[in-house]
Amino acid sequence: MNAADVPAFGTQLPRIVAEPPGPRSRAVWAQGRECESRNLTYGGDGGPIIIERAFGANVTDVDGNVYVDLSGFFGVASVGHANPDVVSAMAGQAQRLFHGLGDIYPSEPRLQLARELCRLMPGPGPKRAILTGSGSEAVEVALKTAKLATGKPGVISFRGAYHGLGYGALEVTDGELFRLPFADQLGGFGRRADYPYCYRCPLALRYPECGVACLASVVDIVDREGDRIGAVLVEPILGRGGDVPAPAGWLAALRRLCDARGLLLIFDEIFTGFGRTGRWFACEHAGVAPDLLCVGKGLAAGFPLAACIGRSEVMDAWPASTGEAIHTATFMGHPAGCAAALACLRVVRERRLVERADALAPRVRERLEGIRAANPHRVGDVRGAGLLWGLEFITEDGRPDGRAAAAAARAALQRGILVLRSGPQSAVVSLSPPLVITEEQLWYALGVMSDASSA
Ligand SMILES: Cc1ncc(COP(=O)(O)O)c(C=O)c1O
Numbered sequence: 001m002n003a004a005d006v007p008a009f010g011t012q013l014p015r016i017v018a019e020p021p022g023p024r025s026r027a028v029w030a031q032g033r034e035c036e037s038r039n040l041t042y043g044g045d046g047g048p049i050i051i052e053r054a055f056g057a058n059v060t061d062v063d064g065n066v067y068v069d070l071s072g073f074f075g076v077a078s079v080g081h082a083n084p085d086v087v088s089a090m091a092g093q094a095q096r097l098f099h100g101l102g103d104i105y106p107s108e109p110r111l112q113l114a115r116e117l118c119r120l121m122p123g124p125g126p127k128r129a130i131l132t133g134s135g136s137e138a139v140e141v142a143l144k145t146a147k148l149a150t151g152k153p154g155v156i157s158f159r160g161a162y163h164g165l166g167y168g169a170l171e172v173t174d175g176e177l178f179r180l181p182f183a184d185q186l187g188g189f190g191r192r193a194d195y196p197y198c199y200r201c202p203l204a205l206r207y208p209e210c211g212v213a214c215l216a217s218v219v220d221i222v223d224r225e226g227d228r229i230g231a232v233l234v235e236p237i238l239g240r241g242g243d244v245p246a247p248a249g250w251l252a253a254l255r256r257l258c259d260a261r262g263l264l265l266i267f268d269e270i271f272t273g274f275g276r277t278g279r280w281f282a283c284e285h286a287g288v289a290p291d292l293l294c295v296g297k298g299l300a301a302g303f304p305l306a307a308c309i310g311r312s313e314v315m316d317a318w319p320a321s322t323g324e325a326i327h328t329a330t331f332m333g334h335p336a337g338c339a340a341a342l343a344c345l346r347v348v349r350e351r352r353l354v355e356r357a358d359a360l361a362p363r364v365r366e367r368l369e370g371i372r373a374a375n376p377h378r379v380g381d382v383r384g385a386g387l388l389w390g391l392e393f394i395t396e397d398g399r400p401d402g403r404a405a406a407a408a409a410r411a412a413l414q415r416g417i418l419v420l421r422s423g424p425q426s427a428v429v430s431l432s433p434p435l436v437i438t439e440e441q442l443w444y445a446l447g448v449m450s451d452a453s454s455a
Contacts, residue, residue, distance in 0.1 A: 010056020010080065011438045014416020014448075015066040022063025025050040045410065054081035057437040059418060067413075068437070068445045071420045075239070075271050075388065075432035078298035079347040083436075086301045086343045093339035100335045103321075103328040110333035113341050114307075120345075121309045122281055123289030128315035131333045132306045135270040135296035136164025141308035141327055142233065142266045142292045143168050149317035150230030150264060153187075156221055157233045158195035159202075160241030160424070163268055163294075172233055174241070191229065193217040195238060196250040199381040199392065200424075212250045215257065222261050231264040231292075232257075236282040239271030242423025243390025243430050245383055248286035255288045264314060270296040270306060271388070275348050275435055278358030278386030285385060300341040305334065353435040357386035360442070364389060364431075367446045371453050378404055379453055387435055390428040391453065400427030411452035417445045429453070 006012075021029070029047040041048055049061040057080060059067045072078060079086060093109060100107050110131065118127035130145075132138045147153055157163065157172035164170070165178055171190040173179065179186065194202040194217040203213055222229055236251060238244040258265040267290035272282035276298060279285055291314050296306030318326070331337075348354060361384075368382040368389060378401075380394035393404040402425035409419050409429055422430040429449070433442065 007438075007440075008056075009066075010058050011441065012058050012066055012068075013441060013444050014068050016414070016416045017065055018063040020061065020063070020065055020413055021046045021049045022061065022065065024062045028062055049413070056080040057434045057441050065416065067416045067418045068433075068441045069418045070412075070431045070433045070437075070445050070449075071418050072298075072432045072434050073302075074297060074420065075276055076297045076302055078274060078276060078353065078435045079301050079344050079351070080434045080436040081302070083301050083344065083347055085347050086340050089343035090303065090336045090340040094336045097335045099331070100333055102330050102332045103325040106333065107335040107338070109335050109338035109342060113333075113338040116342060116345060117295070117307055117309050120280060121289075121293050122284055123311065126312040127309055128312050129307050129309040130315075130318075130327065131338070132296075132308065133304055133329055133331050133334070134164065134166075135268075135294065135306045136166040136169040137329070138270065138294040138296055138306035138308045139163040139172065139233070139268060140166055140168035142268075142294050142310075143172070143231075144327055145292055145308065145310060145315060145317060146231035146264045146266065149314045150262075152228055152230030153189040154191060154225060154229035155189060155231045155233055155266075156191045156193050156218055156229060156263075158193055158235075158238075160195050160197060160238050160244065161233075161235060161268075162238070162240035163233065163235075164270075191221045191225065193221060195234075195241070195244065196246050197238070197242070197244050198247065199244075199383070207247045208249055212247070212253045215250060215253050218254065218257060222257075222263070226261065229263065231266055233266040233268060235268045235272065236286070236288075237272050237277060237385065237388060238423075239388075240422045240430075242392065242428045243384050243388060244423070245282075245385055246286075248288075251283065251286040251288045258291075264291045266290055266292040266294065268294045270294055271432075274298040274345070275354035275357050276386055276388050276432065277384075278354065278361050280354055282385065299344065300337050301344040301347075303334070303337040303340040305337040305341055348435075351436065354386075357435050360439075361386050364442070364446070367443070367450075371446075371450045374450070375453055384431070387431070387433055387437075389431040390422060391431075391449070392423060392428045393453075394427070400425040402426045405429050408449070408452045412448055415448045415452070417448045417452070419449070
């Protein structure tokens, strides 16, 4: 291959020049680690790689290694890292009006983005949006909206759910790791039901013959505490909870249940929104629309921005402003972030990335099923949609095997492929690459995952 044939950075295959973590990564980590909370970054296995540059589906570290990114940095970089259209829209806006005044004086990008989000939210009728600075805050806005609209504080969420770690979001996030240290500071308004995690069905049944019997765990709570429960909050596909898609029939039945019992249905599509699953929103696979929708991550391609959008009848439970907003923040509707989001959504549309994710999905599934078939005692389940997939690693007797998943992720890293882990005991290798990843990069990376997944 001569120099002219080398793909541009962003579309390259991995190139490992120093075994990760390389000497410079180790040195930078050794210098910096004492100044951060020791809880933040895992320091074992020689420490983390120190990332330096990212573009398209490539990432480099300070040792000069080039990686192919199958994580999308938690699915955020849907349009590719440092997408040039997004960066230039953001830079142009930053030169005109970088920061705004929160809720006081709107900027045009803030209002344009709200309009665009209202247009995109599935379901009929007018919508309204509240922009936030993080997914956790978007969930908290949804919780507040549900309280205002129903008068009831209680919210049902699901086992395995991850909705963020602010105190409101933590109340509806599952998992002792996050909750236990702070349990006595939480509000107590959350109730937990079974998620339709079919691979580990809580009732040991099979979909669809089960008739979504696990929905009974929601019904039980409503029967017991209906006078206090105002809303159900769910991820149509569990993201950090293990890349677990809820069956379409379950989501449709949940919608019917909410309608019958006067509950608001909130979808958290912070991970799954904006094309990640081969639809603009994952709920569209089931043809089900929520009352409130939380979005974030891929919304602004890397700028910290999220939103709660909702049907206007529900959102208008917020009183008209009398000069002091009762939910806002200093950085609400950040003009540069809103410009980034508008450009990002344009890129998703113009490059037909939703359609691309959908078109690639069957071949990704086939490739991953091949990995499972070759390692039936190590990889128990393959699941996902679009370009969001999970490979669940298991022990000989079928329990979640976090060590095997960690070993696979480490082996992939050594060969220049970045992946994340999710799910119970972090036993799931989670794939959420940029939707612009080239096919060459994708199939190469899945080939590496195949090797890395073998015992
Ligand atoms: C489904 C879901 N909801 C909420 C959040 C929290 O978002 P943030 O980390 O921006 O607060 C996340 C983050 O991973 C998520 O995956």
